[in-house]
Amino acid sequence: MVETMEKSNTTSDFILLGLFKHTGLHLFLFTVVLTIAISSLVGNALMILLIQQDLRLHTPMYFLLSQLSLMDIMLVSTTVPKMAADYLTGIKSISTAGCGLQIFFLPTLGGGECFLLAAMSYDRYVAVCHPLRYPMLMSWPLCLRMTVGSWFLGAADGLIQAVVALSFPFCNRREIDHFFCEAPTLVRLACADTSVFENVMYICCVLMLLVPFCLILTSYSLILAAVLRMRSTEARKKAFATCSSHVAVVGLFYGAAIFIYMRPKSYRSAHHDKVVSAFYSIFTPMLNPVIYSLRNSEVKGSLKMWLGKCANIKHHQTWSCSR
Template structure:
């Protein structure tokens, strides 16, 4: 078997073909990506502008929006350029950077969602001690830890993936460089790396997920002890938004990175990858803005201010 020179380009086969139906889907994806960027940018802007949202909870939410914006910016521009120009090549360095940023942002979001669940646990179960148990210092440490752990995982997996020799069949049946897809092209025994990568993914997904389950188990126990129906309703409304985001993110991530190799297919991988890199970032600001009265009030306040200024 011939070994392909890793200094040559990879070829991304893409997500869509050049047909009428696929052109329509391509335009829809671009619209969704643009809406997602605007929605997440608006969320960050409102949190920065409104003093009432200057709390650890909303700071963590702004970091989630930032990660989602970066995720879309890592994937969609290259995919769109490839489709419009027909040039589907990508440099090995660019491929490695896509893997690094994808895993950094994905891993960072795992731990950030765990930090957000801890914030909800403290707010519900220990409201009087919230300023102590969820101090700004702890919030910043958890945020920095999320970015650091995600970057460490991304750097390790990107460097290891790009260190393999690749075969002549250098076409990637995907619309971006993803470690599990790229490893299939390697002309070397990748069993040890795939096993280690699987263990890393299990740890990066299940450790934060376990913390989230523990937090919400304690929250549920506290809610069931509340006598006020109004208090229970308010608590469920506050926590349900975060649970929706957790379900969407972890469902797609577990399907992508923890599914046995024998059950994987290129088409399924592309659909699931499109869901968690393009569609999920759109749903996050929609879920939080539609189900959060404080965010909606901040938006109304900003719109009234803009309207008042336009009439002056």
């Protein structure tokens, strides 16, 4: 018994305090969150499948959308399985390697999504303002470079955060008041001066958010100016329909991210951070495919076609079995 206690005291694992407690209300909330997470995985996987299967969707716009869905799947998979396992088993420890992987993947996916949304806004700008030059201004090589650049910049940020955050010495109390590991919460446990790292991390987060956000604002300012010059009401409606889905996704993502990473320290609280983190890492990935599918006639048409094919296959299988 004494030996077990000594091992638990000297363990290098961290303890995630989690998002929910074992009460009736929290059990209900946990079930809701888990349902939303599963819906997010299914919705984004279906979006990737539709884009892959339908040749009409093999365009730069939908390729970028498939990358957004892939990032959302990875984002949910990084946080929710561990959170669910901790809640159901009561074992809330996470190894240093596991914590480092979460710290790496969250900025990689979050930062990558920032730049990917900026690339999507440029795509919408070209489609609305320069439709005849779209194949040249939004070519496949440029689309692939922007995609790879988004992943690379996000991964660079994630790697730096993970390596530096785990390089600090940590005190005996290794409890993280969160449901996943991220650098801002982890460095609070460090037994060293982390002010330089926190300030640099704050500046990097601001740049990772504001640089793409400025590009998005520039793109949509030019789009708005072009739309206001259009004489055709039908053309205006089409332009707004083309851009409205992306604007909604940008608003949801950046609203949560700015609340988390750009507030002064005096206004931060662990409870609010956990709730907003749950919003951008679980709820927003579910809303993305819903927004794009409900407001996009091409995606809805592809979904109906796919469901029709599935129904025909099932009908033929039933008919064959009946014979």
